[in-house]
Amino acid sequence: MAYRFLYMARHGEAGADGELTENGRRQAELLGQRLDHVPFTAIGHSPLARAAATAATVSAALPDVAVHSADLLGDYVPFAPERTELPPVYSDFLDTFSATELADGPPLARAALERYTGPADQDTYELVVTHNFLIGWFVSQALDAPPSRWLGLNQGNCGLTVLLYRNDRPPSLVTFNDMGHLPPELRWTGFPSELRAN
Numbered sequence: 001m002a003y004r005f006l007y008m009a010r011h012g013e014a015g016a017d018g019e020l021t022e023n024g025r026r027q028a029e030l031l032g033q034r035l036d037h038v039p040f041t042a043i044g045h046s047p048l049a050r051a052a053a054t055a056a057t058v059s060a061a062l063p064d065v066a067v068h069s070a071d072l073l074g075d076y077v078p079f080a081p082e083r084t085e086l087p088p089v090y091s092d093f094l095d096t097f098s099a100t101e102l103a104d105g106p107p108l109a110r111a112a113l114e115r116y117t118g119p120a121d122q123d124t125y126e127l128v129v130t131h132n133f134l135i136g137w138f139v140s141q142a143l144d145a146p147p148s149r150w151l152g153l154n155q156g157n158c159g160l161t162v163l164l165y166r167n168d169r170p171p172s173l174v175t176f177n178d179m180g181h182l183p184p185e186l187r188w189t190g191f192p193s194e195l196r197a198n
Contacts, residue, residue, distance in 0.1 A: 004120035004165040005174075007038070007127040008135045009058070010155040013189040014050035020057075027158035027186050028054040032061030034160070034181035038125055040065045044116075045129040046073040054158070055129040065127075072116070073130040077102055078109030078137035081148035090151045109137055117142070119167035132190065135161055142171035157190040158182065 009031055012024030020028065031054075040062060045055035047069045059067045080102040083091040094102065116128060117138065136153030140146075142163050155161060155177045162174040179187045188196040 001166055001168060002120050002122050002124070004118070004124045005126070006116055006138070006163045006165070007035070007040075007125065008138060008161045008163070009054070009127065009129050010132055010135060010157055010159055010190060011046070011048075011051040011054040011129055012057075013157040018049045020050055020053045023186055023189060024050070024054070024157060025057060027182060027189070028057035029061075030181045030186070031158045031160065032058040035127065036061040038127075040125045040127050043067045043127045043129070044070045044073055046075060046131060047071060048075055048131075051129045051131065058127070058129065070115075072108055072112040073128050073134060074108065075131040075133065076105035076108055078105050078112075078133055078150055079147040080106065085148060086151070090148075093151075109134070113138070113141060117163070117165060117171070119165050138163060139173060139176065142173060144170065154191055154195060156188050158186075
């Protein structure tokens with residue numbers, strides 16, 4: 001039986017200019033150190049600067065692994081449910097996006113699922129450095145949750161989430177938002193203060 005592991009990490013902490021902060025660079029270095037033993041076949045990342053820089057830093061610990069940029073790993077709304085299906089806090093949040101943004105995201109999200117998930121013919125380990133929304137989308141779909149359930153699934157900067165796909169059973173959520181490689185002062189960045197569990 002082949003095992004397909006999808007490792008997902010949110011980019012490191014970034015400033016208002018979209019570039020990694022000093023904290024973000026350190027988070028990425030520590031993530032790379034944690035993953036330096038994993039036999040990755042590829043590292044994919046969002047084209048946005050904060051994800052590209054995170055992937056470049058992580059890849060320094062994985063020098064023989066090919067790195068590529070992919071629009072499918074970008075920062076977009078993966079699914080936009082009808083507002084009547086959501087609590088007001090989520091419908092208000094989605095109202096901050098334009099109609100074009102809400103229409104453009106779902107086809108990308110479906111294509112991302114097809115490209116990065118599902119069983120494989122041989123053991124595969126792939127890392128993607130992406131954004132909060134897409135990780136929440138992959139997790140919600142692996143757990144067969146309603147498509148709107150990506151909302152409210154939050155990851156810290158350089159938190160690690162791992163999904164496992166096999167051909168004889170549903171996907172497994174191996175770990176979610178694991179920040180064990182980060183010291184306390186670098187954990188929980190990217191979270192609203194009320195959601196920090198430390």
